[in-house]
Amino acid sequence: MRIANALLLTLMLGASMPVAHALADTLKVAGPWEITGIEPAQTGYVFSRLQVAETLVTTDKKGALVPALAEKWAVSDDNLTWRFTIRGNAGFHDGTSVTAEAAAISLRRALAGVGVFSQAPIADIASEGHDIRIRLTKPFSALPAYLVHFSTVILAPSSFDTAGKITRIVGSGPYKVKALTPPARLELEGSDSWWGGTPGIDEVNYLAVGQGETRALMAESGEADLVFSMLPVSVDRLKANPKLDVQIATIPRTRILKVNAASPFFDQVEERQAVSAAIDRVGITKVILRNSDLAATQLFPPAMKGWNSPDVPPLERNVEKAKTLLKTAGWVPGRDGILEKDGKRFSVTLLTYASWPELPPIATALQAQLRQIGIDVKVSVGNSSEIPARHQDGTLEMGLVSRLYSIVPDPIGTLLQDYGPGGSDWGSMGWDNKEIQGIVERLAATNDASTRLPLQTRAVEILQEELPSIPVTWSELAIVSSKRIAGVEVDPLEVNYRLSAIRWAK
Amino acid sequence: MKNFFLSRLLQASIVAVVVGAVCFALMRALPGDAAMRIAAGRYGPDARIADAAEKVRLELGLDRPIAAQFLEWIGSLLRLDLGHSLVTGRAVAHELQVQLGASVWLAATALLISLLIGPLVGLISGLKPGGAADRSGLAGAVVFRAIPPFVLGLILMLIFSRQLGWLPPAGFGSPREILLPALTLALGLAAMSSRVTRNAVAAVARAPYFAFARYKGLPEAVVVRRHGLRNAAIPVVSYLGLQAIYLVEGVVVVESLFAYPGIGHALVHAIVERDVPMVQGTALVMGLMFVAINATIDLLTFWLDPRTRRTA
Numbered sequence: 001m002r003i004a005n006a007l008l009l010t011l012m013l014g015a016s017m018p019v020a021h022a023l024a025d026t027l028k029v030a031g032p033w034e035i036t037g038i039e040p041a042q043t044g045y046v047f048s049r050l051q052v053a054e055t056l057v058t059t060d061k062k063g064a065l066v067p068a069l070a071e072k073w074a075v076s077d078d079n080l081t082w083r084f085t086i087r088g089n090a091g092f093h094d095g096t097s098v099t100a101e102a103a104a105i106s107l108r109r110a111l112a113g114v115g116v117f118s119q120a121p122i123a124d125i126a127s128e129g130h131d132i133r134i135r136l137t138k139p140f141s142a143l144p145a146y147l148v149h150f151s152t153v154i155l156a157p158s159s160f161d162t163a164g165k166i167t168r169i170v171g172s173g174p175y176k177v178k179a180l181t182p183p184a185r186l187e188l189e190g191s192d193s194w195w196g197g198t199p200g201i202d203e204v205n206y207l208a209v210g211q212g213e214t215r216a217l218m219a220e221s222g223e224a225d226l227v228f229s230m231l232p233v234s235v236d237r238l239k240a241n242p243k244l245d246v247q248i249a250t251i252p253r254t255r256i257l258k259v260n261a262a263s264p265f266f267d268q269v270e271e272r273q274a275v276s277a278a279i280d281r282v283g284i285t286k287v288i289l290r291n292s293d294l295a296a297t298q299l300f301p302p303a304m305k306g307w308n309s310p311d312v313p314p315l316e317r318n319v320e321k322a323k324t325l326l327k328t329a330g331w332v333p334g335r336d337g338i339l340e341k342d343g344k345r346f347s348v349t350l351l352t353y354a355s356w357p358e359l360p361p362i363a364t365a366l367q368a369q370l371r372q373i374g375i376d377v378k379v380s381v382g383n384s385s386e387i388p389a390r391h392q393d394g395t396l397e398m399g400l401v402s403r404l405y406s407i408v409p410d411p412i413g414t415l416l417q418d419y420g421p422g423g424s425d426w427g428s429m430g431w432d433n434k435e436i437q438g439i440v441e442r443l444a445a446t447n448d449a450s451t452r453l454p455l456q457t458r459a460v461e462i463l464q465e466e467l468p469s470i471p472v473t474w475s476e477l478a479i480v481s482s483k484r485i486a487g488v489e490v491d492p493l494e495v496n497y498r499l500s501a502i503r504w505a506k
Numbered sequence: 507m508k509n510f511f512l513s514r515l516l517q518a519s520i521v522a523v524v525v526g527a528v529c530f531a532l533m534r535a536l537p538g539d540a541a542m543r544i545a546a547g548r549y550g551p552d553a554r555i556a557d558a559a560e561k562v563r564l565e566l567g568l569d570r571p572i573a574a575q576f577l578e579w580i581g582s583l584l585r586l587d588l589g590h591s592l593v594t595g596r597a598v599a600h601e602l603q604v605q606l607g608a609s610v611w612l613a614a615t616a617l618l619i620s621l622l623i624g625p626l627v628g629l630i631s632g633l634k635p636g637g638a639a640d641r642s643g644l645a646g647a648v649v650f651r652a653i654p655p656f657v658l659g660l661i662l663m664l665i666f667s668r669q670l671g672w673l674p675p676a677g678f679g680s681p682r683e684i685l686l687p688a689l690t691l692a693l694g695l696a697a698m699s700s701r702v703t704r705n706a707v708a709a710v711a712r713a714p715y716f717a718f719a720r721y722k723g724l725p726e727a728v729v730v731r732r733h734g735l736r737n738a739a740i741p742v743v744s745y746l747g748l749q750a751i752y753l754v755e756g757v758v759v760v761e762s763l764f765a766y767p768g769i770g771h772a773l774v775h776a777i778v779e780r781d782v783p784m785v786q787g788t789a790l791v792m793g794l795m796f797v798a799i800n801a802t803i804d805l806l807t808f809w810l811d812p813r814t815r816r817t818a
Contacts, residue, residue, distance in 0.1 A: 389539050
């Protein structure tokens with residue numbers, strides 16, 4: 001009787017759970033990003049990558065800017081007024097047309113909110129016929145690149161309530177939202193009104209899976225067709241699986257040691273160079289990232305054309321040179337081998353965070369390597385907000401951070417933040433270099449490639465010589481797809497995963 | 507009986523006030539700037555957090571006196587309003603309904619599976635203490651209680667998802683997906699409940715009334731059913747209340763591992779991101795659930811054991 005009761009209960013439990021949708025013809029996607037709210041500045045990237053919402057401008061496979069909702073754009077002769085023309089055949093998922101007026105509302109919202117767009121020198125945004133007119137306070141050539149950022153996605157007026165609060169995502173992309181269960185699941189279906197055609201697969205399910213190991217198992221068990229962001233330890237095993245394809249792309253993200261150049265430990269350039277020379281980048285990348293090509297011999301990876309200079313001397317390990325440099329800076333070994341200067345021990349705290357699982361192990365490797373040149377490092381793993389907080393109050397000594405240089409597709413967007421006067425959260429600290437500030441200002445104002453290239457090269461040289469942040473490793477993105485599907489592309493800028501181009505393999 | 511419900515109601519209201527006050531104090535005693543934490547939770551680790559934090563501070567009025575913020579929370583609670591999450595912007599009551607609901611399903615399924623395994627193993631072990639069944643029951647209990655849920659979950663995934671391909675390693679929404687996380691929790695629960703059952707059964711089997719039932723010639727099955735089960739069930743049922751605590755700590759790990767959007771996972775995020783209304787709402791509802799679970803266990807014991815009725 002008891003067992004019968006239990007069985008009955010089990011059946012009731014099972015029957016009352018919502019039944020899963022037909023899965024056979026659904027493209028199942030898994031990635032690490034949770035959908036914490038639907039405000040574009042917070043999670044717009046999920047809707048942009050999965051092609052639900054679109055921006056005015058997007059990027060092609062090579063990272064060049066190409067039209068999305070804006071079919072063309074132009075700037076006035078004084079470089080102060082930009083016009084973006086909305087394409088005529090674009091429609092929102094609620095059946096209304098994408099108008100310049102609707103786009104201007106979304107953009108003004110982005111400008112008032114949190115996100116990179118609010119940092120552009122914009123005076124006002126207005127609509128004129130099919131055009132959006134953006135007036136600037138000073139020339140700013142990177143504006144179209146800023147309009148790729150996910151916080152500037154164009155949403156239909158029906159996405160907002162009367163108070164202007166977002167209540168749902170009504171975009172214009174090839175997929176529309178069928179159901180959203182925050183924070184983990186997003187179900188999409190094809191939209192028949194997309195200006196770019198009809199998506200190859202009509203139904204897409206996205207599942208947020210935080211654990212890397214679980215994501216790998218989802219790919220291996222066939223429970224997901226497309227899985228993003230694999231851990232380096234899983235990649236070799238997945239490559240050997242005959243049912244799966246693994247694609248890897250270098251992404252414009254560098255793990256750097258942020259040092260406080262205003263502190264007595266890192267105020268001299270020799271000290272920063274010594275720390276750099278003590279780092280065994282090849283060892284770290286080989287063991288922790290399983291790919292020694294990721295050793296960051298300079299700040300920007302080779303895939304960032306024009307920003308990676310083959311002419312600068314590469315950052316390499318040289319313990320003897322490191323010791324000499326520290327001696328020049330006045331540090332001498334104390335009784336226990338730890339360096340001292342004017343009675344002060346070279347003992348610093350290295351702060352990092354676990355949002356990226358590889359940062360804490362890299363931090364402990366750095367701790368051991370710096371000990372070899374007489375620097376005592378304590379590793380502290382906290383929340384990602386502690387680095388900006390300790391930057392603000394000036395108490396940060398050293399931080400290991402992962403910095404993205406394609407927040408907007410033009411790295412100038414990140415450089416403007418990171419190496420301006422006073423530095424920034426994830427950039428320099430206590431390092432004030434007038435030359436690089438001038439270069440960055442000029443780069444932001446011009447669009448001409450021949451003017452920009454020498455300036456970019458000089459910027460790289462300064463960063464390599466001065467080391468306001470010390471590059472440790474570059475990054476890559478591994479994507480696993482099932483052989484059931486074809487047409488998968490890796491977008492190194494992670495703007496748009498082009499799911500609409502994916503088809504079932506024949 | 508009336509007294510019983512009145513005292514439980516009083517207990518529930520005390521729990522509500524104490525949990526609310528303690529959570530409120532603890533969340534503010536934590537080191538670090540709340541606005542920075544909330545900004546990092548909302549906009550992720552690539553954003554300009556310091557700038558975002560200033561906007562968050564203004565938006566949420568985090569600079570107001572702490573006493574005012576606490577009174578405000580108590581006031582809304584009296585109006586049955588748990589407020590809105592500072593990170594996602596949705597109503598806490600709605601988040602709890604979805605996420606706590608998901609966790610309750612998971613916990614209930616786990617408890618059910620554990621009840622199918624634990625007491626049965628315990629009964630067989632306890633009837634012959636020191637026998638082969640008892641010894642292998644002990645070994646199994648030690649192994650499954652000693653393996654952390656994280657490792658056990660991965661092992662189950664490797665077997666049932668990767669090798670056999672029967673069950674998905676992550677997801678939610680259908681019975682197929684709940685089985686692996688529920689089994690991970692259930693094995694840990696069953697490990698303990700099988701031993702508690704075994705000891706209770708062994709104690710009953712040594713009792714004079716049990717021997718008497720045998721001496722008077724009752725068949726073994728009738729002896730166990732009539733004189734064994736009910737007496738042995740009393741400590742096992744009481745122990746279920748304690749297992750609820752194991753479930754709460756277990757769901758945190760298991761939900762993260764299996765990408766199951768339950769309350770354990772949400773609570774960890776809420777604490778890290780200083781989402782105070784979410785933490786307070788969750789702690790409050792969990793506290794009340796413990797009161798409800800304990801009340802149910804007391805009622806069950808009351809029904810199982812007539813002696814408590816005589817003294818009550």
